[in-house]
Amino acid sequence: xxxxxxxxxxxxxxxxxxxxxxxxxxxxxxxxxxxxxxxxxxxxxxxxxxxxxxxxxxxxxxxxxxxxxxxxxxxxxxxxxxxxxxxxxxxxxxxxxxxxxxxxxxxxxxxxxxxxxxxxxxxxxxxxxxxxxxxxxxxxxxxxxxxxxxxxxxxxxxxxxxxxxxxxxxxxxx
Amino acid sequence: xxxxxxxxxxxxxxxxxxxxxxxxxxxxxxxxxxxxxxxxxxxxxxxxxxxxxxxxxxxxxxxxxxxxxxxxxxxxxxxxxxxxxxxxxxxxxxxxxxxxxxxxxxxxxxxxxxxxxxxxxxxxxxxxxxxxxxxxxxxxxxxxxxxxxxxxxxxxxxxxxxxxxxxxxxxxxxxxxxxxxxxxxxxxxxxxxxxxxxxxxxxxxxxxxxxxxxxxxxxxxxxxxxxxxxxxx
Numbered sequence: 001x002x003x004x005x006x007x008x009x010x011x012x013x014x015x016x017x018x019x020x021x022x023x024x025x026x027x028x029x030x031x032x033x034x035x036x037x038x039x040x041x042x043x044x045x046x047x048x049x050x051x052x053x054x055x056x057x058x059x060x061x062x063x064x065x066x067x068x069x070x071x072x073x074x075x076x077x078x079x080x081x082x083x084x085x086x087x088x089x090x091x092x093x094x095x096x097x098x099x100x101x102x103x104x105x106x107x108x109x110x111x112x113x114x115x116x117x118x119x120x121x122x123x124x125x126x127x128x129x130x131x132x133x134x135x136x137x138x139x140x141x142x143x144x145x146x147x148x149x150x151x152x153x154x155x156x157x158x159x160x161x162x163x164x165x166x167x168x169x170x171x172x173x174x
Numbered sequence: 175x176x177x178x179x180x181x182x183x184x185x186x187x188x189x190x191x192x193x194x195x196x197x198x199x200x201x202x203x204x205x206x207x208x209x210x211x212x213x214x215x216x217x218x219x220x221x222x223x224x225x226x227x228x229x230x231x232x233x234x235x236x237x238x239x240x241x242x243x244x245x246x247x248x249x250x251x252x253x254x255x256x257x258x259x260x261x262x263x264x265x266x267x268x269x270x271x272x273x274x275x276x277x278x279x280x281x282x283x284x285x286x287x288x289x290x291x292x293x294x295x296x297x298x299x300x301x302x303x304x305x306x307x308x309x310x311x312x313x314x315x316x317x318x319x320x321x322x323x324x325x326x327x328x329x330x331x332x333x334x335x336x337x338x339x340x341x342x343x344x345x346x347x348x349x350x351x352x353x354x355x356x357x358x359x360x361x362x363x364x365x366x367x368x369x370x371x372x373x374x375x376x377x378x379x380x381x382x383x384x385x386x387x388x389x390x391x392x393x394x395x396x397x398x399x400x401x402x403x404x405x406x407x
Contacts, residue, residue: 118189126192134196142210151212162210 017049019069025062026054029069033076038121059119064112067105071125074098079124103132107150191218195228234259234277234298241274243298250292250306251285258340258347262297280340282309282349293349309349309361309377339399352399356383 015031019040031049035041040055049055057065078095103110110129117125137145142162146154154162194215197204205228209219218224232245261267262276279296281303292306341348349361360379 114189114193118192126189127196130189130192131196133193134198137193137208138198138201138204140207142207145208145211154212158212161213165210165216 015050017044018052018054019049019065020054020056021060021062021065022058023062025065027062027065027069029073030076032079033069033072036072036075036079036122036124038123040120057120060116061112064109064116067109067113068116068120068122068125071102071128072122074102075124099128103128190215191224194218194224197228232257232279234279236273243277245279245296245298246303248281248283248294248296248303248306250281250283250294251288251290252281252283253285253287255281255283256340256349257281260347262299280347280349282340282351291351350399352383357381358383358399 016028017031017034017040019027019029019034021027031044034049035044040049043049043055060068075095078091103113105113110132113125114129114133116122117129133149136148140148145151194208197208205219209216231247234243234245235241258280260278260280261269261272262278263272276297276299278298280293281296282291282293284291291309293309294303294306296303339350341350343362347362351359351361353359358381359377360381362376362378
């Protein structure tokens with residue numbers, strides 16, 4: 001584990017930390033961006049992740065981590081402003097545009113992001129990806145929802161149970 | 175197009191609540207349909223704790239017109255909270271003809287773990303809450319022209335409000351919070367009538383209620399602020 005450091009001793013440059021993905025790729029990123037993760041924040045506050053040490057993230061692969069960091073880097077300045085009373089409407093619109101673009105991705109990537117955001121406790125990202133999936137579900141029947149999300153077809157037991165509940169609600173199945 | 179990949183099984187356990195929480199509440203049938211998707215979803219969607227979180231939005235009701243408007247949940251902690259609704263027409267409005275018109279909702283909430291208090295403002299015109307701002311506490315107090323300093327209480331956190339109130343005042347709003355040692359903190363918020371306005375709370379007064387309450391008997395009881403009536407300055 002990373003040994004505590006007193007700081008990088010360089011007040012001019014932003015402090016950097018290193019994150020190591022499950023497939024052993026190292027990512028160097030500003031501490032402020034990585035600290036959007038509640039999970040990493042304490043380690044970073046304790047001085048971890050600097051120098052040659054790096055913080056290992058055994059549950060996040062490099063493709064997912066690079067995507068996660070793209071989000072963190074973009075959102076770090078606004079977060080550093082403490083939610084930014086001085087953020088302009090233009091800044092907010094730009095972040096919103098970024099967010100919309102950001103979740104316009106393959107479903108498997110989306111799932112990886114959900115898990116990573118959950119494990120790393122990055123609140124904004126959790127909310128963003130969860131909203132995306134919720135939008136995919138809107139207006140769909142239970143079967144359509146299963147297909148959209150890639151669930152396997154229901155087993156006969158599951159099917160029977162669904163039918164029973166449906167009768168209870170008095171609705172057509174699809 | 176290839177069928178979508180199956181979600182990882184952990185997704186169902188950990189993050190699905192976050193997803194289902196974000197189903198739009200304006201379509202109740204959607205929750206029922208979602209509850210038919212599979213057993214874990216059904217379990218979650220019938221869990222009272224989940225339903226409490228899901229319905230955590232606000233309704234602004236106009237008793238004159240019967241109009242109901244849904245206001246989304248604000249992204250601030252609400253272990254303790256207080257809110258006020260105001261006409262958004264600004265200082266010039268005499269409130270005779272503004273029913274059903276644009277409104278503002280001010281919300282002040284405290285996090286029970288960190289005891290930090292935040293304020294945010296919702297505009298019905300933009301349909302959004304502004305970025306929350308943190309209310310700072312000042313340990314100096316300025317009462318009736320005299321400045322007092324006092325030591326930061328060691329054990330009791332002054333952010334631990336024993337009740338809060340939001341009071342429309344003139345063109346703005348006053349937030350009152352009672353803290354331990356019977357200190358009533360007052361902040362003010364000036365409205366500009368501009369929907370893009372930023373919430374800026376200014377601490378303007380701290381009143382030591384112990385010096386005002388009539389008898390020692392009353393002072394020995396636990397005190398809690400439940401409301402404030404605006405009066406002449």
